[in-house]
Amino acid sequence: xxxxxxxxxxxxYSFFNIFRYITFRTIYAAITALLLCFVIGPWLIxxxxxxxxxxxxxxxxxxxxLAKEGTPTMGGLLIVLxxxxxxxxxxxxxNTYIWIAVFVMLGFGTIGFFDDYRKVVKKDSKGLPPRTxxxxxxxxxxxxxxxxxxxVGIQDKVSIPFFKKLNPSxxxxxxxxxxxxxxxxxxxxxxxxxxxxxxIGPSIISAGTYMLFAYLAGHIKIANxxxxxxxxxxxxxxxxCGAMAGAGIGFLWYNTYPAQVFMGDTGSLSLGAxxxxxxxxxxxxxxxxxxxxxxxxxxxxxxxxxxxxxxxRKRIFRMAPVHHHFELAGWAEPKIIVRFxxxxxxxALLAISTLKIR
Ligand code: 57M
Numbered sequence: 001x002x003x004x005x006x007x008x009x010x011x012x013y014s015f016f017n018i019f020r021y022i023t024f025r026t027i028y029a030a031i032t033a034l035l036l037c038f039v040i041g042p043w044l045i046x047x048x049x050x051x052x053x054x055x056x057x058x059x060x061x062x063x064x065x066l067a068k069e070g071t072p073t074m075g076g077l078l079i080v081l082x083x084x085x086x087x088x089x090x091x092x093x094x095n096t097y098i099w100i101a102v103f104v105m106l107g108f109g110t111i112g113f114f115d116d117y118r119k120v121v122k123k124d125s126k127g128l129p130p131r132t133x134x135x136x137x138x139x140x141x142x143x144x145x146x147x148x149x150x151x152v153g154i155q156d157k158v159s160i161p162f163f164k165k166l167n168p169s170x171x172x173x174x175x176x177x178x179x180x181x182x183x184x185x186x187x188x189x190x191x192x193x194x195x196x197x198x199x200i201g202p203s204i205i206s207a208g209t210y211m212l213f214a215y216l217a218g219h220i221k222i223a224n225x226x227x228x229x230x231x232x233x234x235x236x237x238x239x240x241c242g243a244m245a246g247a248g249i250g251f252l253w254y255n256t257y258p259a260q261v262f263m264g265d266t267g268s269l270s271l272g273a274x275x276x277x278x279x280x281x282x283x284x285x286x287x288x289x290x291x292x293x294x295x296x297x298x299x300x301x302x303x304x305x306x307x308x309x310x311x312x313r314k315r316i317f318r319m320a321p322v323h324h325h326f327e328l329a330g331w332a333e334p335k336i337i338v339r340f341x342x343x344x345x346x347x348a349l350l351a352i353s354t355l356k357i358r
Pocket of ligand 1: 055056057058060061062065068073074190191193194195196197198255259261262263264265268302305306315318319320321324
Protein backbone atom coordinates (compact mmCIF):
# COMPACT_ATOMS: atom_id res chain seq x y z
CA UNK A 1 0.00 0.00 0.00
CA UNK A 2 2.78 2.42 0.99
CA UNK A 3 4.55 1.40 -2.21
CA UNK A 4 1.52 2.38 -4.28
CA UNK A 5 0.91 5.60 -2.34
CA UNK A 6 4.46 6.86 -2.07
CA UNK A 7 6.40 5.62 -5.09
CA UNK A 8 4.39 7.70 -7.62
CA UNK A 9 5.52 10.84 -5.75
CA UNK A 10 9.03 10.29 -7.16
CA UNK A 11 7.99 12.25 -10.25
CA UNK A 12 7.96 15.41 -8.08
CA TYR A 13 10.30 14.46 -5.25
CA SER A 14 13.25 12.25 -6.21
CA PHE A 15 13.54 11.02 -2.60
CA PHE A 16 10.51 8.77 -3.18
CA ASN A 17 12.52 6.83 -5.76
CA ILE A 18 13.77 4.82 -2.83
CA PHE A 19 10.41 3.01 -2.70
CA ARG A 20 11.31 1.35 -5.99
CA TYR A 21 13.99 -0.75 -4.32
CA ILE A 22 13.19 -4.23 -3.01
CA THR A 23 16.10 -4.04 -0.54
CA PHE A 24 14.77 -0.84 1.07
CA ARG A 25 11.21 -2.16 1.27
CA THR A 26 12.40 -5.49 2.72
CA ILE A 27 14.30 -3.79 5.53
CA TYR A 28 11.30 -1.65 6.43
CA ALA A 29 8.90 -4.61 6.16
CA ALA A 30 11.08 -6.44 8.71
CA ILE A 31 11.23 -3.38 10.99
CA THR A 32 7.45 -2.91 10.72
CA ALA A 33 6.94 -6.58 11.62
CA LEU A 34 9.17 -6.22 14.68
CA LEU A 35 7.43 -3.05 15.82
CA LEU A 36 4.02 -4.69 15.37
CA CYS A 37 5.14 -7.59 17.58
CA PHE A 38 6.37 -5.20 20.27
CA VAL A 39 3.15 -3.16 20.13
CA ILE A 40 0.54 -5.94 19.79
CA GLY A 41 2.48 -8.74 21.54
CA PRO A 42 1.99 -7.82 25.22
CA TRP A 43 -1.69 -7.00 24.62
CA LEU A 44 -2.31 -10.27 22.74
CA ILE A 45 -0.57 -12.38 25.40
CA UNK A 46 -2.64 -10.63 28.10
CA UNK A 47 -5.87 -11.24 26.15
CA UNK A 48 -5.04 -14.91 25.53
CA UNK A 49 -4.28 -15.23 29.25
CA UNK A 50 -7.48 -13.44 30.32
CA UNK A 51 -9.57 -15.70 28.09
CA UNK A 52 -7.64 -18.69 29.47
CA UNK A 53 -6.41 -19.73 26.06
CA UNK A 54 -3.70 -21.77 27.76
CA UNK A 55 -1.96 -25.00 26.89
CA UNK A 56 -2.94 -28.29 28.51
CA UNK A 57 0.18 -30.39 28.89
CA UNK A 58 0.17 -34.10 28.09
CA UNK A 59 1.06 -36.15 31.14
CA UNK A 60 3.01 -38.74 29.12
CA UNK A 61 5.62 -36.20 27.97
CA UNK A 62 8.86 -35.15 29.68
CA UNK A 63 8.16 -34.15 33.29
CA UNK A 64 9.79 -30.71 32.90
CA UNK A 65 6.87 -29.73 30.64
CA LEU A 66 4.26 -30.00 33.40
CA ALA A 67 5.32 -26.57 34.69
CA LYS A 68 4.29 -25.10 31.32
CA GLU A 69 0.60 -25.85 31.96
CA GLY A 70 -1.54 -22.80 31.19
CA THR A 71 1.04 -20.95 29.05
CA PRO A 72 -1.04 -18.91 26.55
CA THR A 73 -1.04 -20.48 23.10
CA MET A 74 -2.25 -19.34 19.64
CA GLY A 75 0.59 -16.78 19.62
CA GLY A 76 0.83 -17.65 15.94
CA LEU A 77 -1.81 -14.96 15.45
CA LEU A 78 0.97 -12.49 16.13
CA ILE A 79 3.29 -14.14 13.59
CA VAL A 80 0.63 -14.19 10.88
CA LEU A 81 -0.48 -10.58 11.46
CA UNK A 82 3.08 -9.30 11.72
CA UNK A 83 3.96 -11.00 8.43
CA UNK A 84 0.86 -10.17 6.42
CA UNK A 85 0.37 -6.50 7.45
CA UNK A 86 3.94 -5.36 6.62
CA UNK A 87 3.79 -7.35 3.36
CA UNK A 88 0.61 -5.55 2.34
CA UNK A 89 2.17 -2.22 3.34
CA UNK A 90 5.54 -2.58 1.59
CA UNK A 91 5.09 -5.01 -1.32
CA UNK A 92 3.83 -4.34 -4.82
CA UNK A 93 0.23 -5.53 -4.60
CA UNK A 94 0.06 -6.06 -8.35
CA ASN A 95 2.40 -9.03 -7.88
CA THR A 96 0.67 -12.45 -8.01
CA TYR A 97 3.40 -14.24 -6.00
CA ILE A 98 2.75 -11.97 -3.04
CA TRP A 99 -0.96 -12.82 -3.07
CA ILE A 100 -0.30 -16.56 -3.33
CA ALA A 101 2.13 -16.39 -0.37
CA VAL A 102 -0.37 -14.37 1.70
CA PHE A 103 -3.20 -16.76 0.73
CA VAL A 104 -1.21 -19.82 1.83
CA MET A 105 -0.13 -18.23 5.10
CA LEU A 106 -3.65 -17.09 5.98
CA GLY A 107 -5.20 -20.37 4.82
CA PHE A 108 -2.91 -22.63 6.86
CA GLY A 109 -3.12 -20.19 9.76
CA THR A 110 -6.92 -20.58 9.67
CA ILE A 111 -6.70 -24.40 9.76
CA GLY A 112 -4.30 -24.10 12.70
CA PHE A 113 -6.57 -21.56 14.39
CA PHE A 114 -9.59 -23.92 14.29
CA ASP A 115 -7.44 -26.75 15.60
CA ASP A 116 -6.14 -24.61 18.48
CA TYR A 117 -9.61 -23.20 19.12
CA ARG A 118 -11.11 -26.65 19.56
CA LYS A 119 -8.21 -27.71 21.80
CA VAL A 120 -7.95 -24.72 24.09
CA VAL A 121 -11.34 -23.00 24.00
CA LYS A 122 -13.66 -25.97 23.43
CA LYS A 123 -11.34 -28.12 25.63
CA ASP A 124 -11.47 -30.88 23.04
CA SER A 125 -7.94 -32.29 23.50
CA LYS A 126 -7.91 -33.84 20.01
CA GLY A 127 -8.59 -30.59 18.13
CA LEU A 128 -9.65 -30.99 14.51
CA PRO A 129 -9.84 -34.67 13.49
CA PRO A 130 -6.41 -35.48 11.90
CA ARG A 131 -8.01 -36.64 8.65
CA THR A 132 -10.03 -33.41 8.27
CA UNK A 133 -6.96 -31.33 9.09
CA UNK A 134 -4.86 -33.19 6.52
CA UNK A 135 -7.53 -32.98 3.80
CA UNK A 136 -7.94 -29.24 4.36
CA UNK A 137 -4.16 -28.80 4.09
CA UNK A 138 -4.09 -30.77 0.82
CA UNK A 139 -7.01 -28.79 -0.56
CA UNK A 140 -5.40 -25.42 0.19
CA UNK A 141 -2.02 -26.54 -1.13
CA UNK A 142 -3.73 -27.84 -4.29
CA UNK A 143 -5.34 -24.42 -4.88
CA UNK A 144 -1.94 -22.75 -4.42
CA UNK A 145 -0.20 -25.32 -6.66
CA UNK A 146 -2.75 -24.81 -9.43
CA UNK A 147 -2.40 -21.02 -9.22
CA UNK A 148 1.38 -21.36 -9.36
CA UNK A 149 1.28 -23.76 -12.30
CA UNK A 150 -1.13 -21.67 -14.31
CA UNK A 151 0.90 -18.54 -13.70
CA VAL A 152 3.06 -17.89 -16.73
CA GLY A 153 6.23 -17.15 -14.75
CA ILE A 154 6.39 -20.51 -13.07
CA GLN A 155 7.37 -23.58 -15.03
CA ASP A 156 7.23 -27.21 -13.99
CA LYS A 157 11.04 -27.40 -13.90
CA VAL A 158 12.60 -28.07 -10.50
CA SER A 159 16.11 -27.10 -9.44
CA ILE A 160 18.41 -29.88 -8.31
CA PRO A 161 21.02 -28.57 -5.83
CA PHE A 162 24.65 -28.86 -6.99
CA PHE A 163 23.66 -29.32 -10.68
CA LYS A 164 23.28 -26.14 -12.72
CA LYS A 165 22.08 -27.82 -15.90
CA LEU A 166 19.75 -30.33 -14.26
CA ASN A 167 16.24 -28.86 -14.14
CA PRO A 168 13.90 -31.77 -14.86
CA SER A 169 10.35 -30.98 -15.93
CA UNK A 170 7.81 -32.76 -13.77
CA UNK A 171 4.87 -32.34 -16.15
CA UNK A 172 1.56 -33.31 -14.55
CA UNK A 173 3.44 -34.49 -11.44
CA UNK A 174 4.33 -30.86 -10.70
CA UNK A 175 1.08 -30.15 -8.85
CA UNK A 176 1.34 -33.18 -6.48
CA UNK A 177 5.00 -32.23 -5.94
CA UNK A 178 4.08 -28.67 -4.90
CA UNK A 179 1.38 -30.04 -2.57
CA UNK A 180 3.96 -32.36 -1.00
CA UNK A 181 6.42 -29.49 -0.41
CA UNK A 182 3.80 -27.19 1.16
CA UNK A 183 2.00 -29.78 3.31
CA UNK A 184 5.27 -31.52 4.25
CA UNK A 185 6.92 -28.26 5.37
CA UNK A 186 3.84 -27.24 7.33
CA UNK A 187 3.66 -30.50 9.29
CA UNK A 188 7.41 -30.71 9.83
CA UNK A 189 7.45 -27.26 11.48
CA UNK A 190 4.48 -28.36 13.58
CA UNK A 191 6.34 -31.45 14.85
CA UNK A 192 9.37 -29.32 15.72
CA UNK A 193 7.32 -26.92 17.83
CA UNK A 194 7.78 -28.68 21.15
CA UNK A 195 10.33 -26.57 23.07
CA UNK A 196 10.53 -22.81 23.70
CA UNK A 197 11.90 -21.14 20.58
CA UNK A 198 12.72 -24.45 18.92
CA UNK A 199 10.53 -23.99 15.85
CA ILE A 200 10.75 -20.21 15.51
CA GLY A 201 14.60 -20.12 15.50
CA PRO A 202 15.02 -22.29 12.38
CA SER A 203 11.95 -20.58 10.85
CA ILE A 204 13.70 -17.20 11.14
CA ILE A 205 16.89 -18.66 9.67
CA SER A 206 14.93 -20.28 6.82
CA ALA A 207 12.97 -17.07 6.10
CA GLY A 208 16.29 -15.17 6.01
CA THR A 209 17.77 -17.70 3.59
CA TYR A 210 14.74 -17.54 1.30
CA MET A 211 14.89 -13.75 1.48
CA LEU A 212 18.24 -14.10 -0.29
CA PHE A 213 17.04 -16.79 -2.73
CA ALA A 214 13.97 -14.70 -3.68
CA TYR A 215 16.09 -11.64 -4.36
CA LEU A 216 18.52 -13.60 -6.54
CA ALA A 217 15.79 -15.48 -8.48
CA GLY A 218 14.03 -12.21 -9.30
CA HIS A 219 17.17 -10.38 -10.50
CA ILE A 220 17.84 -11.25 -14.13
CA LYS A 221 21.53 -10.35 -14.10
CA ILE A 222 22.38 -12.20 -10.88
CA ALA A 223 20.21 -15.20 -11.81
CA ASN A 224 22.01 -15.49 -15.16
CA UNK A 225 25.39 -15.02 -13.54
CA UNK A 226 24.70 -17.74 -10.95
CA UNK A 227 22.91 -19.84 -13.58
CA UNK A 228 19.85 -20.30 -11.39
CA UNK A 229 16.31 -20.19 -12.78
CA UNK A 230 15.18 -16.59 -13.29
CA UNK A 231 11.61 -16.00 -12.13
CA UNK A 232 10.36 -12.56 -13.24
CA UNK A 233 8.55 -10.85 -10.36
CA UNK A 234 9.67 -13.34 -7.70
CA UNK A 235 12.02 -10.72 -6.25
CA UNK A 236 9.01 -9.15 -4.56
CA UNK A 237 8.85 -12.23 -2.29
CA UNK A 238 12.02 -10.90 -0.63
CA UNK A 239 9.69 -8.48 1.16
CA UNK A 240 7.37 -11.27 2.32
CA CYS A 241 10.37 -13.25 3.63
CA GLY A 242 11.76 -10.14 5.34
CA ALA A 243 8.42 -9.58 7.07
CA MET A 244 8.29 -13.25 8.10
CA ALA A 245 11.83 -13.08 9.53
CA GLY A 246 10.95 -9.85 11.40
CA ALA A 247 7.72 -11.36 12.73
CA GLY A 248 9.65 -14.46 13.82
CA ILE A 249 12.24 -12.41 15.72
CA GLY A 250 9.44 -10.36 17.31
CA PHE A 251 7.63 -13.55 18.36
CA LEU A 252 10.87 -15.04 19.71
CA TRP A 253 11.05 -12.08 22.10
CA TYR A 254 8.13 -13.68 23.95
CA ASN A 255 8.65 -17.35 23.05
CA THR A 256 12.26 -17.58 24.22
CA TYR A 257 12.88 -19.81 27.24
CA PRO A 258 10.96 -19.63 29.56
CA ALA A 259 8.17 -18.93 27.06
CA GLN A 260 5.40 -16.42 27.81
CA VAL A 261 3.43 -17.72 24.82
CA PHE A 262 3.38 -20.68 22.39
CA MET A 263 2.60 -20.21 18.69
CA GLY A 264 0.06 -23.06 18.53
CA ASP A 265 -0.86 -24.72 15.25
CA THR A 266 -1.93 -21.23 14.08
CA GLY A 267 1.77 -20.37 13.93
CA SER A 268 3.46 -23.67 13.09
CA LEU A 269 1.20 -24.69 10.20
CA SER A 270 1.21 -21.21 8.64
CA LEU A 271 4.98 -20.69 8.94
CA GLY A 272 5.82 -24.08 7.44
CA ALA A 273 3.37 -23.71 4.57
CA UNK A 274 4.60 -20.17 3.83
CA UNK A 275 8.21 -21.39 3.65
CA UNK A 276 7.11 -24.24 1.39
CA UNK A 277 5.22 -22.05 -1.07
CA UNK A 278 8.04 -19.48 -1.24
CA UNK A 279 10.56 -22.28 -1.91
CA UNK A 280 8.41 -23.42 -4.82
CA UNK A 281 7.90 -19.93 -6.27
CA UNK A 282 11.58 -18.94 -6.16
CA UNK A 283 12.56 -22.29 -7.69
CA UNK A 284 14.60 -23.51 -4.74
CA UNK A 285 12.20 -26.28 -3.77
CA UNK A 286 14.46 -29.25 -3.10
CA UNK A 287 17.08 -27.28 -1.20
CA UNK A 288 14.35 -26.49 1.34
CA UNK A 289 15.07 -29.94 2.79
CA UNK A 290 18.56 -28.63 3.61
CA UNK A 291 17.59 -25.10 4.72
CA UNK A 292 14.86 -26.59 6.91
CA UNK A 293 17.00 -29.62 7.80
CA UNK A 294 16.08 -29.33 11.48
CA UNK A 295 12.40 -29.72 10.58
CA UNK A 296 13.25 -32.69 8.34
CA UNK A 297 15.30 -34.28 11.14
CA UNK A 298 12.36 -33.96 13.55
CA UNK A 299 9.87 -35.41 11.05
CA UNK A 300 12.19 -38.29 10.11
CA UNK A 301 12.73 -39.12 13.80
CA UNK A 302 8.96 -39.58 14.18
CA UNK A 303 8.67 -41.71 11.02
CA UNK A 304 11.58 -43.95 12.11
CA UNK A 305 10.31 -44.23 15.68
CA UNK A 306 6.80 -45.20 14.63
CA UNK A 307 8.06 -47.63 11.96
CA UNK A 308 10.55 -49.39 14.25
CA UNK A 309 8.12 -49.53 17.12
CA UNK A 310 5.45 -51.10 14.94
CA UNK A 311 7.79 -53.65 13.40
CA UNK A 312 10.10 -54.51 16.34
CA ARG A 313 8.27 -53.18 19.44
CA LYS A 314 11.54 -51.37 20.23
CA ARG A 315 12.27 -47.63 20.23
CA ILE A 316 15.22 -45.93 18.51
CA PHE A 317 14.81 -42.71 20.49
CA ARG A 318 13.83 -42.38 24.12
CA MET A 319 10.91 -40.38 22.71
CA ALA A 320 10.14 -38.81 19.33
CA PRO A 321 10.29 -36.13 17.93
CA VAL A 322 14.01 -36.16 18.59
CA HIS A 323 14.09 -33.05 20.84
CA HIS A 324 12.30 -35.17 23.50
CA HIS A 325 15.11 -37.72 23.22
CA PHE A 326 17.65 -35.15 24.35
CA GLU A 327 15.37 -33.87 27.11
CA LEU A 328 15.04 -37.39 28.50
CA ALA A 329 18.83 -37.77 28.18
CA GLY A 330 19.07 -34.93 30.71
CA TRP A 331 20.04 -31.99 28.48
CA ALA A 332 18.72 -28.64 29.72
CA GLU A 333 15.97 -27.23 27.46
CA PRO A 334 17.92 -24.07 26.41
CA LYS A 335 20.92 -26.23 25.47
CA ILE A 336 18.83 -28.35 23.08
CA ILE A 337 17.19 -25.25 21.59
CA VAL A 338 20.39 -23.29 20.97
CA ARG A 339 22.18 -26.36 19.58
CA PHE A 340 19.31 -26.93 17.13
CA UNK A 341 19.59 -23.27 16.10
CA UNK A 342 23.32 -23.74 15.50
CA UNK A 343 22.61 -26.79 13.32
CA UNK A 344 20.04 -24.72 11.44
CA UNK A 345 22.58 -21.92 10.76
CA UNK A 346 25.13 -24.44 9.46
CA UNK A 347 22.51 -26.02 7.18
CA ALA A 348 21.42 -22.62 5.86
CA LEU A 349 25.05 -21.76 5.03
CA LEU A 350 25.47 -25.09 3.23
CA ALA A 351 22.25 -24.39 1.30
CA ILE A 352 23.50 -20.95 0.26
CA SER A 353 26.78 -22.52 -0.85
CA THR A 354 24.83 -24.59 -3.41
CA LEU A 355 24.52 -21.36 -5.40
CA LYS A 356 28.25 -21.56 -6.11
CA ILE A 357 29.01 -25.29 -5.79
CA ARG A 358 27.28 -26.51 -8.89
C1 57M B 1 2.65 -30.81 18.03
N1 57M B 1 2.93 -30.11 20.19
C2 57M B 1 3.62 -30.05 21.38
C3 57M B 1 1.98 -25.70 21.43
C4 57M B 1 2.65 -25.53 20.12
C5 57M B 1 2.96 -38.56 15.83
C6 57M B 1 3.49 -37.79 17.01
C7 57M B 1 4.95 -37.80 17.08
C8 57M B 1 2.90 -36.37 17.01
C9 57M B 1 3.46 -35.47 18.06
C10 57M B 1 2.65 -34.23 18.01
O1 57M B 1 1.52 -34.19 18.41
N2 57M B 1 3.25 -33.17 17.47
C11 57M B 1 2.59 -31.97 17.10
C12 57M B 1 3.54 -30.91 19.16
C13 57M B 1 2.95 -29.08 22.40
O2 57M B 1 2.94 -27.76 21.85
C14 57M B 1 1.72 -27.20 21.43
O3 57M B 1 1.47 -27.53 20.08
C15 57M B 1 1.77 -26.38 19.28
C16 57M B 1 2.38 -26.77 17.96
N3 57M B 1 1.44 -27.54 17.25
O4 57M B 1 2.70 -24.20 19.73
O5 57M B 1 0.78 -25.00 21.46
C17 57M B 1 3.81 -29.05 23.66
O6 57M B 1 5.15 -28.70 23.33
C18 57M B 1 5.71 -27.89 24.36
N4 57M B 1 6.11 -26.57 23.79
C19 57M B 1 7.04 -25.83 24.48
N5 57M B 1 7.38 -24.59 23.98
C20 57M B 1 6.88 -24.09 22.81
O7 57M B 1 7.25 -22.97 22.40
O8 57M B 1 7.53 -26.26 25.51
C21 57M B 1 5.57 -26.10 22.62
C22 57M B 1 5.93 -24.87 22.12
C23 57M B 1 3.37 -28.00 24.65
C24 57M B 1 4.64 -27.75 25.43
O9 57M B 1 4.84 -28.74 26.38
O10 57M B 1 2.31 -28.51 25.41
C25 57M B 1 3.73 -31.44 21.97
O11 57M B 1 4.88 -31.91 22.09
O12 57M B 1 2.70 -32.01 22.29
N6 57M B 1 3.44 -36.08 19.33
C26 57M B 1 4.39 -35.89 20.21
O13 57M B 1 5.25 -35.05 20.06
C27 57M B 1 4.43 -36.83 21.36
N7 57M B 1 5.33 -37.91 21.00
C28 57M B 1 5.00 -39.20 20.99
O14 57M B 1 3.88 -39.58 21.28
N8 57M B 1 6.01 -40.06 20.63
C29 57M B 1 5.87 -41.48 20.53
C30 57M B 1 5.57 -41.92 19.07
C31 57M B 1 4.18 -41.65 18.68
C32 57M B 1 6.47 -41.31 18.02
C33 57M B 1 7.18 -42.16 20.92
O15 57M B 1 8.25 -41.58 20.85
O16 57M B 1 7.09 -43.33 21.29
C34 57M B 1 5.00 -36.23 22.62
N9 57M B 1 4.46 -35.00 23.00
C35 57M B 1 4.10 -34.73 24.26
N10 57M B 1 4.08 -35.64 25.17
N11 57M B 1 3.70 -33.50 24.64
C36 57M B 1 4.99 -37.30 23.68
C37 57M B 1 4.33 -36.96 24.92
